[in-house]
Amino acid sequence: MxxxxxxxxxxxxxxxxxxxxxxxxxxxxxxxxxxxxxxxxxxxxxxxxxxxxxxxxxxxxxxxxxxxxxxxxxxxxxxxxxxxxxxxxxxxxxxxxxxxxxxxxxxxxxxxxxxxxxxxxxxxxxxxxxxxxxxxxxxxxxxxxxxxxxxxxxxxxxxxxxxxxxxxxxxxxxxxxxxxxxxxxxxxxxxYRMPDEGERCNYIRLLIGEFACSEDAEASAAERLCGCSFADIEQILLKAKRKAIIERAALSREHVELAYREYAPEPAERKPPRPAEAPQPVELI
Ligand SMILES: Nc1ncnc2c1ncn2[C@@H]1O[C@H](COP(=O)(O)OP(=O)(O)O)[C@@H](O)[C@H]1O
Ligand SMILES: [Mg+2]
The missing domain is CATH 3.40.50.300 (P-loop containing nucleotide triphosphate hydrolases)
Incomplete structure (x- = not known):
């Protein structure tokens, strides 16, 4: 139709x-x-x-x-x-x-x-x-x-x-x-629930894809982003990739660490039960 x-x-x-x-x-x-x-x-x-x-x-x-x-x-x-x-x-x-x-x-x-x-x-x-x-x-x-x-x-x-x-x-x-x-x-x-370790690793691998990265970047991201939702992981890795691109460098543990700190996801247990913001727009790209 x-x-x-x-x-x-x-x-x-x-x-x-x-x-x-x-x-x-x-x-x-x-x-x-x-x-x-x-x-x-x-x-x-x-x-x-x-x-x-x-x-x-x-x-x-x-x-x-x-x-x-x-x-x-x-x-x-x-x-x-x-x-x-x-x-x-x-x-x-x-x-x-x-x-x-x-x-x-x-x-x-x-x-x-x-x-x-x-x-x-x-x-x-x-x-x-x-x-x-x-x-x-x-x-x-x-x-x-x-x-x-x-x-x-x-x-x-x-x-x-x-x-x-x-x-x-x-x-x-x-x-x-x-x-x-x-x-x-x-x-x-x-x-639905937060990703477990295996799902987190899979997702990080998918998101990094063909992007050049240092040897420990993937594993350290999987560890650092423990407790994050898929949406948080996606946003943090995007930030990290931007940093790598600016430096014309491979994605590294440090990029992920910096991006994580800038993004500062709230720990899941402290999240309010219902977000105060308006109904979620479709943020899918
Ligand atoms: N299970 C998942 N697999 C892959 N990406 C996900 C997943 N969950 C969330 N995302 C990423 O986070 C974004 C927001 O997720 P969304 O489906 O809107 O979450 P929810 O509706 O549960 O709040 C998605 O567009 C996608 O980029
Ligand atoms: Mg939704």
Whole structure:
């Protein structure tokens, strides 16, 4: 389907499109270096296999899964996985803009949720709702309780009526605050965590690629960047590469050390549960 058809019918709110549409080839370009831990890789692969066997599943009367929830700390690959799924399915990724979705006027948020789900039902796509907890918080907590309760109820209905022409993917940093009824609506759940040693080494190797580096650069980076998220590792190595380029030198332990100190990632345990900044833009390049 052409971009224009998909984009033309996107619902709008507050004077802007309620979502950004990425064509499958744009999605593929963003996920060249995805490191998926074993369990999540298996979940994604099985998910793809099932969608390819749609007719067999229909003939057995077994519904296909198409609602995925991902939870875990920031910078561990949730958004990237959504792009990967869209690219693999050859479907556009419809990335919902939370700022446009959530509205201060009573009832508007619910009606926006309905409109974006209607859109996703009419156009085969991967509908991606990041920072899902902003909409799906437990109905008992927080301010504006009534308004959010209504939005959650609308979301429940939309999930039930979603059909199977599109895939819904939701991501959150806060597993515990999700409404239990919402939680049950998902047929596929994936947990994300900080990279372990093997994943960190793999990722660093991927990022360094063909870049000239001294003998100990890779190993020292793997040690120094222990505790960092994938996103932190990526940013620190980019900084380190820039330093090496400026000096016209091979990437060294010192470049990584300096870059690490300048970047100064917060230790994971001291990170606030929910970042204060606005909904994450797609920082994938
Ligand atoms: N598992 C991963 N494999 C490869 N790169 C990753 C991974 N996780 C994060 N990154 C890098 O960090 C960036 C931000 O990751 P993102 O998927 O947005 O994290 P999250 O959605 O979990 O906060 C990605 O664009 C990518 O460059
Ligand atoms: Mg994200």
């Amino acid at each position: 052409g971009k224009s058809t998909a984009a033309a019918r996107l619902p709008r709110s507050k004077g802007t499109d309620m979502a950004t549409v990425y064509e499958p080839k744009d999605c593929a370009r963003k996920v060249r270096h995805l490191v998926l831990p074993g369990q999540n890789r298996r979940i994604v692969e099985e998910f793809m296999t099932i969608l390819e066997m749609r007719e067999e599943f229909d003939s057995h009367g077994v519904p296909i899964p198409n609602k995925i929830v991902m939870y875990g700390p920031p910078g561990t690959g949730k958004t990237l996985t959504a792009f990967h799924i869209a690219a693999s399915l050859g479907l556009p990724l419809v990335l919902v803009r939370l700022d446009a979705l959530i509205h201060s006027h009573l009832g508007e948020t619910g009606s926006n949720i309905r409109r974006i789900f209607d859109y996703a039902r009419s156009v085969p796509c991967v509908l991606f709702l990041d920072e899902f907890d902003a909409v799906a918080r437990t109905r008992e907590s927080g301010d504006e309780v009534k308004e959010m309760a209504r939005a959650v109820n609308t979301l429940l209905q939309c999930l039930d009526e979603f059909g199977d022409g599109s895939v819904f993917v939701a991501a959150t940093n806060l597993e515990t605050e999700l409404d239990a009824a919402i939680w049950r609506r998902f047929d596929t759940r994936m947990t």
